[in-house]
Amino acid sequence: MTLTRRRLLNLVGKAGGAAAAYRTMAAMGLLPVPAAYAGPPNLPPGSGHGVSVVIVGAGIAGMVAALELGKAGYRCRVLEARARPGGRNWTLRSGDTVEEVDGSQAVAWEAGPHMYFNPGPARIPYHHQGILSYCRALGVPLEPLVNDNRGAYFHDDKVLGGKTVLLRQGITDARGFVAELAAKTLDREALDAGVSLADKERIAAFLKDFGALGKDLKYHGSSRAGFAIEPGGGTEAGRRNEPLDVRQLISSEFWWRLNFAESAGMAATMLQPVGGMGRIGEAFGKALGDVVTYEAEVTQLRRTDHGARILWRDRKSGAEHEETADYVVCAAPLTVVKRLDADFTPEVVKAMAAVDYVAAGKVAFEAGRRFWELDDHIYGGISWTSRDITQIWYPSAGFHERNGIIVGAYIWSDDIGEAFAKKPPSQRLADAIADAEVLHPGYAKEVKNGVAVSWAKIPFSGGAWAEWDEGARDAAYPVLLQPDGPFYFAGEHMSYVTGWQEGAVRSAQYTIGQIAERVAARKI
């Protein structure tokens, strides 16, 4: 059977090439076909001639829309309130400024290719083929992002007396606990009827391997949890870490974060652009050239007989401008769009009010010494604490450089995020330093030149990302998926991948497909 199948595939391969063999194999159910990413809608060249589109916002969604519509001959203009492309795709480097609604912070750290901070998106999962395809097309070099570093730390004030442990200790000991519990069923009728003795033995053997159990099917610790003394040369056989009190660990919901790297968007391989996530926005901006008008703040959206009239203000000169277009793609966050003086229907206004935006925030510091590598042997990844900073991120690039940028907080839960927004940046930084001491004693002396970004307070963002609750997804989301006359809505919020750049890409592609269909129908 195996030979026959292989022979068949070889024959198909010889006759039709690799792609044919691939499709045959997929059709035979022998290959997990990667999740379908069809690419952008294949708009016929020239199909957009004579059609004008104004796009509000040069974030990822707006720029994807402009790029793809432009290829098909649409006349596009992107109006971007900021002086740079990318929107929440943003990398801070030496000399940059962070503007919040009530103040600004200068980025004062040393310059260097590895001296950057992504206040917004900072990781791309391998299966986000929409954004990855644009990285390929636009020549944005990628490198691995270490998301799950088992050598980083875990800390919960309420558990183990506030002791900090290695992630690999928590993960390994929890696996051992679960496997040991599972093995207990094997001796009993608890297991489904019809399971043979041989089956039970095989399951027991698997559980032993899964959980690093002993011959007695109990967990007694494992080298998977790391070493108190590393095995070495000569007589140094090493000593592994002692098991933790797992029942205590798992009593804390915070500890369940141990499972985070299993989730759909967090599992390896995770990627990042070399030099900062902002490289993507910058590459889109470069590709679009003067299709984007910067520092152009849209103030009004009006319906006209044949489309829309857009009023915008040049933030440099203060001059007001008017623009007409057949269609408008509102590719800014709803926090911004809903505040425009616009001719939206009451249904759309109501729908826009139904979505919540997360008041996420991040803090970054310059470190003159990569203490996390030198003292803690942490190369990339994330440490977790139950304190407000929630996470510390270590850079996945620039290993063994003299200095570096450490992400000193990544906050996304509503209550902590809202409190964070209310504090002045100096207080956010002071609090972040105090929190981090549980993970890195002496931290206060290691870090300087902190920057604290609260997305709720960033003009033209007004939040980090959209979250639809079930009711809003059912009722409001479909309303915004339909054009409101000439007005379309695009962005991560108009997707099932909210909070990710992939959502912005896929939403923009959906929207241009809608526009192209409408244009095609009009022309026939």
Next chain:
Amino acid sequence: MTLTRRRLLNLVGKAGGAAAAYRTMAAMGLLPVPAAYAGPPNLPPGSGHGVSVVIVGAGIAGMVAALELGKAGYRCRVLEARARPGGRNWTLRSGDTVEEVDGSQAVAWEAGPHMYFNPGPARIPYHHQGILSYCRALGVPLEPLVNDNRGAYFHDDKVLGGKTVLLRQGITDARGFVAELAAKTLDREALDAGVSLADKERIAAFLKDFGALGKDLKYHGSSRAGFAIEPGGGTEAGRRNEPLDVRQLISSEFWWRLNFAESAGMAATMLQPVGGMGRIGEAFGKALGDVVTYEAEVTQLRRTDHGARILWRDRKSGAEHEETADYVVCAAPLTVVKRLDADFTPEVVKAMAAVDYVAAGKVAFEAGRRFWELDDHIYGGISWTSRDITQIWYPSAGFHERNGIIVGAYIWSDDIGEAFAKKPPSQRLADAIADAEVLHPGYAKEVKNGVAVSWAKIPFSGGAWAEWDEGARDAAYPVLLQPDGPFYFAGEHMSYVTGWQEGAVRSAQYTIGQIAERVAARKI
């Protein structure tokens, strides 16, 4: 309590700086002190003046020994049979040649910074601080190595009708199975006495999160297993992969490989030098300069009244040379050392015979198209198959480049490795291509210019790495840890980290410590 502790640490930090706070925290048991790596023995400067050491082999162990002894004033000479430093630390690039005992292969692929192949070691775990410290000291840039890519494939001819699945499917579904099994104990007395209802509820909640179980504490599939259709923009809510038949999976021992990335040496963060593992050997070679004599094949080791006499042959000219030294560090593999014409004691000869070397081998191909990224969305990591090739490795660098090098086989089990060694390289390559078709249909048309390295057939290696069985570790290993007159033994085989460069580093450091003690004793 928490505040008091924090205050104490702040006080210590203020008084003694970060390092003092760190040590205090560690002493309080509040921090998982990273596994102790003391660094190389701190030999007093000048302590080796007038002492001569010949080192056999410019592999990692030999070069660490030469570097550290040299710092302390020892007169060192490294005799290396090959024309390059590094030993098994080796990167093949365009234009290189692979010499086996009975033939040679030219590396014919296109040149490029990402067009390389490491036939030997190819990954460094974050906690191997010995080798990492030398990377830091010698200025070898590092980057993450993707070891565990959940988007790579798993395939077993005997399971699921030979269907290939995503690693994340196997891993997620197995977790679900184990958690569901564990949850069954909660309803019964099976659980230890003394567990309260509240405890049971907490454990149940944890198991639900651990295994992605439903409210009924049963596993019904999860987005953690990946998507058949990715969630996207607009109306595309996506569809997750259906659960596999886990009982079938775990019936295969091969499937337990799913747990590999949990193990001590395989868990993230894994690292690699930018441009190939050989960068480390090259950096050591550069640092040592003419301390290393290349193409110098040691033929005899003799005892003398005051040390040793070493005979070696210049492989370029064929000339025989004689050298004397107080001590000799045999830093070549025992496969090589035991074949020397040497004045070893019978105990040492017997001990050397007790260690096994693994007949591991690898295959690499040039690909003109990075089909694993384009078709399969695989960025780095490893696919597994029950067929002989065992693994396919995808490069962790050069993402989205036009071309690349794919590791088409990594074999280390004795029977397959020995069969691999016996085949001519052309046959190894043909077989590797046939095997890979189950993972990548059409593979044969994608790859070219293969290179196949069988370590058993590489001169001056004669095997991939040492494996001590329990008896040999107890009886033979201690014999070789003691100097045999002027002769010392160093290398990965003389460590508890066999098969890793870390073992070579730590063994060399152990050995120079022994020599320094002896020298100090003589001088007093």
